Amino acid sequence: MKKLVSIGILGVQLDSFDPRRRWDRWRPTVSLCQQEDLLIDRFELLYEPKFAKLAQTVADDMQAVSPETEVNQHLISMGDPWDLESVYGALYDFAASYPFDTENEDYIVHITTGTHVCQICLFLLAESRHLPARLIQTSPPKRDPATTPGDYRIIDLDLSRYDQLAARFEIEKRDTETQLKSGIATLNASFNAMIGEIEQVAIRSPHPILITGPTGAGKSQLARRIYEVKRAKRGVSGSFVEVNCATLRGDGAMSALFGHKKGSFTGALDDRGGLLKAAHKGVLFLDEIGELGLDEQAMLLRAIEEKRFLPLGSDQETESDFTLISGTNRELSEEVRKGNFREDLLARINLWSYQLPGLSSRKEDIGPNISYELSRYAKDHGRQVAFNKEARRSYEKFATSPDAKWTGNFRDLNASITRMATLAGNRRINAEIVESEIDRLQRSWQGPKNDSQDEELLRDVLGTQAEEVDPFDQAQLALVIRACRESRSLSEAGRKLFAVSRLKKKTSNDADRLRKYLSKFGLSWDDCLA
Structure with missing residues (x-):
């Protein structure tokens, strides 16, 4: 069996005593060694220099009630016991230098004694596994403390051990992934795995995210869903600000992104805050970031790294703490090679990089997306439309075949469902409507080639x-x-x-x-x- 080792801070109030009534009051550190069903092999007692005498008396009493317990005293200097920085630093140093042997020993950390700040620090060190231990908390007896040591409760911070909590976490994780997928029950394994990772990144990481993929693959929609997850988890509190960089040119690009001062160029009649400022504490989505000019790229790099930038025509820096999500259908590494994109900016924005596949690469997800587009049509137009059974089978057979090019990806699918739903006079999409739509799609993809x-x-x-x-x-x-x-x-x-x-x-x-x-x-x- 492993030895049980307890770590605790001397309680200068609760562990102190009146010499004339030494055993008439409850002392939590001593009581821990009086528990009949809890045999502590070793107790590591932490104390500050000015309480050395009290620490020695408490150690003697612990061994008196439990001769099997070895008590080791550790002198630590916490300074102000209510100062989080000094207390955490002292306890962290103890944890870092202590020779833990988890193969042969189990550890419990007593969190009943010490200031509230001390207790919080012990909790944080146990939760981060700097103290590889469970927590133990003691409480005074309801009857005579001279005859009963009170109660104790052990708390394991490994939440995966708690079945109900683990089940709640799993439900929450699935709900978040569903939100990232717009509620679509996608079946493509690689896409689902990517969404699972994005869910973790959205919650835990404040760093830039780069979303690549062909036009119409859903980059903008995914960026907004990431923002919604971050906001729900208190990762951001500001707005979602979106801009298509392909629409930004010249002074207008600088002004739109970084703002400007009145009179900084012809037409600058008033001060302008800019999109980076508008995204403070929120998310800035730069779609088609590969279209930005090199000057804008240089300023954006500094804004990402330092959270500071100069508005056009200003000599006063502006601050904005935003989270960046970028989108592009370009091969940015190829653009770097051509000299069209800064290599240092690419290195900064692709810490988390995800490539969205086109619709033709996710044939198994076409069925769920057809259902989603029908639901979206009903919501947008207040009109519920459904396929006839044979019509749906015919449309899905074509949509998943090699003949379906889906060059516009989900935009093509959205347009196709919208057309058929609009033509469904009795709110039913029949085989004739499907046949006509398939012909329309094939002609649009074929183009005027001969x-x-x-x-x-x-x-x-x-x-x-x-x-x-x-x-x-x-x-x-x-x-x-x-x-x-x-x-x-x-x-x-x-x-x-x-x-x-x-x-x-x-x-x-x-x-x-x-x-x-x-x-x-x-x-x-x-x-x-x-």
């Missing part, structure tokens, strides 16, 4: 060598070149082109696959660009 356009595109890239490409390969190569021209990087183009096959691989290197394909025709990424 064989002559493919030939012209190949001649533009390959020159006279285009005639040497087999007709079988021409359509495919034209498709690849278009994907490259519509993408911001080799990796982004690869993700589009290998959207289905990449899901079957444990690890995927889309850029390398695309690079090898192009090399078969003697082409590089730069050759494909317009």
Whole structure:
């Protein structure tokens, strides 16, 4: 069996005594050694220098009532016992230097004696496991203290041991994850795992979060949900401020972000606080952060690191303690290589980085999202609409097939459900409406492409060598070149082109696959660009 070791602070009020009535009153430290069902093998008694005599008498009395207990006295200097900093520092130093042996000993910390500040510090050190111990609290007897030692209760701060508490925590965790997913019962395992981590980060971390992914993947919606979780958990108290950086240009960008002083430029008729100031104590969501100019990036970096910045035209710094969430559909590492994005800013904003997959990469989540879009339509329009059974089956079959490109991701799905719900005259979406919608989607994704356009595109890239490409390969190569021209990087183009096959691989290197394909025709990424 492990030995039981108790740690406690000498109580200069409760443990003191009248020499003439030494055993007539309850003394908590001594009473701990009088408990019949609690055999303490060793007691570590902490005391301050001016109470050395009292500590020795209490130690003698403890051994008198419990000869089996070894009492060790530890001199500590806490200074003002009501000063949190000095008390915590003294107890922390004791915990750091004590030779704990958890393999062979169990530890309990007595929190009945000492000032309230001492008790709080002992609690914090036990909760953080600097003191690898449970807590024990004693209370005086209801009858004669000369014959009964009173009661005690042991408190284990490992909350996972308490089934009801653990169940409540699990329910709370699930509720938070559901909130982050807008209440959608998603089935994609990797997406759900990512949301589970974001839930922890949203609650525990004040650091920047970077959300990447294609347009329409839900970056803005997720950013707002993160803010709502932070606010609910008291992580932030201010507002959610959102801006699309692609709309910011020139002096207007500086002014919108950092504010300006009256007269700082033509048209600056009044002082302006700016978006960073508006997000004080809240969350600032910079969507499409890759569109920011280099000057704005430099000022933003300082604002993130120092929580201070200079409004345009001002010589007085402004403070704003905001949490930053950034969104982008660009490959920022590629933008750094091109000199369009600051490497130090990227390093600062991607401590927590999450890539939202497109809808075509989450086919199993299309069904739940269809239900969500119908609910949202009902809420927005006050009109409940549902599918006929066969119509729903037909639409989901198409939506999860390779023919469904979902180039606009969830925006495409939202628009599609809105159109069908609007046309459902009797509030039922039937097979005819679904068939018409599928045709509309396919035409919108196909675009005005034809064989002559493919030939012209190949001649533009390959020159006279285009005639040497087999007709079988021409359509495919034209498709690849278009994907490259519509993408911001080799990796982004690869993700589009290998959207289905990449899901079957444990690890995927889309850029390398695309690079090898192009090399078969003697082409590089730069050759494909317009």
